[in-house]
Amino acid sequence: xxxxxxxxxxxxxxxxxxxxxxxxxxxxxxxxxxxxxxxxxxxxxxxxxxxxxxxxxxxxxxxxxxxxxxxxxxxxxxxxxxxxxxxxxxxxxxxxxxxxxxxxxxxxxxxxxxxxxxxxxxxxxxxxxxxxxxxxxxxxxxxxxxxxxxxxxxxxxxxxxxxxxxxxxxxxxxxxxxxxxxxxxxxxxxxxxxxxxxxxxxxxxxxxxxxxxxxxxxxxxxxxxxxxxxxxxxxxxxxxxxxxxxxxxxxxxxxxxxxxxxxxxxxxxxxxxxxxxxxxxxxxxxxxxxxxxxxxxxxxxxxxxxxxxxxxxxxxxxxxxxxxxxxxxxxxxxxxxxxxxxxxxxxxxxxxxxxxxxxxxxxxxxxxxxxxxxxxxxxxxxxxxxxxxxxxxxxxxxxxxxx
Amino acid sequence: xxxxxxxxxxxxxxxxxxxxxxxxxxxxxxxxxxxxxxxxxxxxxxxxxxxxxxxxxxxxxxxxxxxxxxxxxxxxxxxxxxxxxxxxxxxxxxxxxxxxxxxxxxxxxxxxxxxxxxxxxxxxxxxxxxxxxxxxxxxxxxxxxxxxxxxxxxxxxxxxxxxxxxxxxxxxxxxxxxxxxxxxxxxxxxxxxxxxxxxxxxxxxxxxxxxxxxxxxxxxxxx
Numbered sequence: 352x353x354x355x356x357x358x359x360x361x362x363x364x365x366x367x368x369x370x371x372x373x374x375x376x377x378x379x380x381x382x383x384x385x386x387x388x389x390x391x392x393x394x395x396x397x398x399x400x401x402x403x404x405x406x407x408x409x410x411x412x413x414x415x416x417x418x419x420x421x422x423x424x425x426x427x428x429x430x431x432x433x434x435x436x437x438x439x440x441x442x443x444x445x446x447x448x449x450x451x452x453x454x455x456x457x458x459x460x461x462x463x464x465x466x467x468x469x470x471x472x473x474x475x476x477x478x479x480x481x482x483x484x485x486x487x488x489x490x491x492x493x494x495x496x497x498x499x500x501x502x503x504x505x506x507x508x509x510x511x512x513x514x515x516x517x518x519x520x521x522x523x524x525x526x527x528x529x530x531x532x533x534x535x536x537x538x539x540x541x542x543x544x545x546x547x548x549x550x551x552x553x554x555x556x557x558x559x560x561x562x563x564x565x566x567x568x569x570x571x572x573x574x575x576x577x578x579x580x581x582x583x584x585x586x587x588x589x590x591x592x593x594x595x596x597x598x599x600x601x602x603x604x605x606x607x608x609x610x611x612x613x614x615x616x617x618x619x620x621x622x623x624x625x626x627x628x629x630x631x632x633x634x635x636x637x638x639x640x641x642x643x644x645x646x647x648x649x650x651x652x653x654x655x656x657x658x659x660x661x662x663x664x665x666x667x668x669x670x671x672x673x674x675x676x677x678x679x680x681x682x683x684x685x686x687x688x689x690x691x692x693x694x695x696x697x698x699x700x701x702x703x704x705x706x707x708x709x710x711x712x713x714x715x716x717x718x719x720x721x722x723x724x725x726x727x728x729x730x731x732x733x734x735x736x737x738x739x740x741x742x743x744x745x746x747x748x749x750x751x752x753x754x
Numbered sequence: 755x756x757x758x759x760x761x762x763x764x765x766x767x768x769x770x771x772x773x774x775x776x777x778x779x780x781x782x783x784x785x786x787x788x789x790x791x792x793x794x795x796x797x798x799x800x801x802x803x804x805x806x807x808x809x810x811x812x813x814x815x816x817x818x819x820x821x822x823x824x825x826x827x828x829x830x831x832x833x834x835x836x837x838x839x840x841x842x843x844x845x846x847x848x849x850x851x852x853x854x855x856x857x858x859x860x861x862x863x864x865x866x867x868x869x870x871x872x873x874x875x876x877x878x879x880x881x882x883x884x885x886x887x888x889x890x891x892x893x894x895x896x897x898x899x900x901x902x903x904x905x906x907x908x909x910x911x912x913x914x915x916x917x918x919x920x921x922x923x924x925x926x927x928x929x930x931x932x933x934x935x936x937x938x939x940x941x942x943x944x945x946x947x948x949x950x951x952x953x954x955x956x957x958x959x960x961x962x963x964x965x966x967x968x969x970x971x972x973x974x975x976x977x
Contacts, residue, residue: 356863367851664847667808668908669836669864671829747808751847 354681361682364654365689372686375650378643379690379730380697383723385636387698388705390719393629395702395711397622402712404618406481410446410584412592413612414599415577428605429574438580438598444591446581447478452566453577458559459524460512467508467557469525471566472579479581482560487519487538494537495562502534506542508557525561529571534561588615633719640726643690644734651683651738655745662742663750676743683735684728691727695720755819755947756782756805756916762813763800763970774800775811776970782916782949787942789958790951792967799920801967802951806839806918807831819915836864840909844921846901848893848908854880855889858908865912879907883937899930906937916947923957935960 365372416424430450439448452471457464473495476482482489485506494501502523509516512523522535540560567573582591592611600606655662662675699715706713763775774797782788792798803809804816807823808831816824819838826834840861841847848857858876867875880886883903893901902922909917919938923931939960942948952958966974 353866363851660847661849664849665860665864666832667806667835667841667847668861669832669912671832671864673829674864748803751808751843 357678357681358685360678361685364658364682365686368654371650372689375646375686376643376690376693378646379640379687379727380643380694382637382640382643383691383694383727384698384701385639386633386723387695387719388702389629389633389636390716391699391702391706391713392709392711393625393633394714394716395706395709397625397629398712398714400618400621400625404614404621407614408479408481408579408581409615409618410582410588411479411614412580412582412588412595413451413577413614414580414592414595415610415612417608417610419607422607424605424608426574428603428608429576430578430599431575434599434602435575435578437602438578438595444583444586444594446583447475448578448580449473449476449479450563450575451476451577451579452563452570452572452575454527454566454570456525456527456569458512459526460521463512465508465512465557467504467559469502469559469561469566469569471563471570472560473563476560476579479579483541485539485541486516487536489538489540490560490562495564498562498564498568500532500534500565501537501561503538503540503560504536505540505558508559509536509539511557525569527569527571530569532565532569534565589613637726640730644687644730647683647686647731648734648738650686651679651735652741654682655679655738655742658742659745659750659753662745663747663753666745666747667751672743675745676739679739679742680732680735683739684731687727687731687734688724691723694727695723755784755786757817758805758814759816760814761801761804761811761816763797763804763809764812774970775804778814778967778970778972780965780972780975782947784915784947785942785945786963787938787948787961788950789961789964790949790967791953791955791958791964793953795969796967797970798951798953798967800970802918802920802949805916805949806841807834832864836861837912838915840912840914840917842902842905842909842917842919842922844924846893846898846905846925848901848904850893853890853892854885854896854904854907857893857904858911861908861912875911876907879911880904882910882941883907897930898926899933902926902930902934903937906934906941910941910946916949917941918949918951920951921953922950923952923954931957 416429418424432450435448435450438445449472454469455466456469458467472490474489474491477489489503490501493499502525506516509518513521516539518536520535522533525532525534563575580595582588592613596609596611599609665675703713758781759779761775761778762773765772765774778801790798790801800809804811811824814824815822818834821834823831823834855873855876858879859872862872862875877886877889880889883906885900885903885907888896888900893904896904923934926934935957938948938950950958950961958964963975963977965972
């Protein structure tokens with residue numbers, strides 16, 4: 352009896368007890384599908400985090416002042432325009448650099464006050480972070496050099512203040528508490544709204560951009576507090592970031608005053624945590640596979656008893672122990688495998704639906720699929736061996752006499 | 755062909771031991787048609803199981819087709835059953851979910867014959883018992899007599915040294931029983947060695963030689 356026939360015989364006996372076989376598979380179906388759903392969800396969240404982070408630029412390093420109350424930065428520690436020039440000149444390693452000053456400021460529009468996070472940036476900021484314009488334009492070099500009183504708002508803020516995005520040319524009073532300036536709206540940026548953004552970024556705050564030069568005036572602060580740097584993709588962000596910090600520390604003779612925020616390693620950290628959580632939860636879900644396996648073993652034992660006579664007949668006709676063993680083992684493996692495949696289908700479908708509802712990216716995990724198939728085959732073997740060996744050891748005379 | 759010498763079979767259950775066969779010796783030659791008779795408890799089923807290599811004797815020797823089968827292990831016995839013995843049971847013992855053709859193919863499946871050859875030989879065997887038009891019928895679609903004929907075809911198909919028929923007419927009406935016995939007679943005329951176990955003398959009459967057992971002993975051997 353070859354493998355092909357063993358498989359056919361197994362299928363026909365599974366098919367002969369459709370309901371029972373299905374109920375037996377249910378444990379495996381539930382186990383595999385829950386692992387699949389959790390994995391799909393986990394991968395979806397990770398994918399979302401990745402795309403979220405990539406919006407801020409994955410090859411990006413932000414260097415800011417370290418605010419240690421015991422050792423606060425003093426005037427000479429602050430990053431200067433000269434530093435920015437030097438770093439911008441590191442060609443091949445640095446693709447773009449934008450100094451930044453970010454502050455919460457009060458804007459007055461329509462006789463109401465709003466708090467927005469105003470970012471003083473240079474035009475190169477667009478090369479670092481993905482900012483898409485809905486209307487108008489972004490801060491330009493001329494704006495920066497000529498200290499033009501311009502303001503770019505995000506869509507949400509514009510709608511909240513003006514009820515429309517058609518507000519180009521409107522002027523607003525922006526004040527930091529030190530000084531107030533009249534700024535004219537020249538552009539509206541698109542808002543990315545996602546679950547992850549809410550968790551990891553200030554995106555949810557009202558947001559605006561203005562030239563760094565204007566920001567320095569408003570905040571009455573000549574210092575640059577932060578630089579965002581886009582690093583050439585052939586380099587490791589952390590390496591170059593550390594190098595830049597080293598440069599600043601030497602230049603200002605100020606050790607331990609600068610802080611590197613490396614988006615890439617931050618993302619890795621977050622996705623790693625999610626990866627671990629996913630694995631733990633799917634591991635817990637996989638426990639139900641053991642329950643499923645016990646179900647298979649149970650039903651196989653019943654099946655061996657029920658088919659004692661058939662086993663007797665097969666033995667009388669010349670079936671060796673091995674043939675009977677393989678036949679029952681094959682049956683339990685197929686039972687488990689079909690359950691696994693149904694579980695994969697069910698899990699992917701449910702996972703797909705949930706992920707779509709949450710607006711997360713759908714990633715099918717080849718690894719999880721392969722592991723599921725291997726695990727279900729393994730369950731079929733492990734829980735099928737005992738019943739199958741019971742079957743193979745039956746005494747033909749007794750088996751033939753069995754009613 | 756088939757040679758039995760001082761065969762013993764003792765069943766032990768706990769402290770009680772029952773002797774089912776005691777010092778049985780006989781010889782059956784190729785082409786014989788032998789009936790084994792005896793009341794229930796005479797040991798004829800035990801003998802049948804030993805002759806069919808389903809069971810081992812407690813003592814004595816059993817030589818089938820030149821092989822001392824009393825010393826073989828389970829796997830070797832399975833092979834002997836497959837190649838040298840064809841069984842016909844009282845309860846037919848066909849696989850109920852399987853067609854007549856597949857039932858007949860089964861011994862050849864365990865013999866490892868290629869599918870095509872199996873099919874051809876199975877059809878041929880079913881033709882010999884007059885069931886060439888019932889190939890795809892399942893056992894529950896066949897009458898008792900037809901079922902037993904499928905079983906005979908299955909017994910024949912590997913060209914065994916002997917056919918062992920254990921009360922083959924026990925579950926059949928008289929007419930079907932006669933029909934089955936005619937097939938056995940026909941097969942015997944074609945040279946097949948047949949051993950028939952029965953307690954009905956009407957049935958035993960079809961055989962050319964009768965061995966009678968009582969209390970585990972062979973008490974008469976009439977040709």
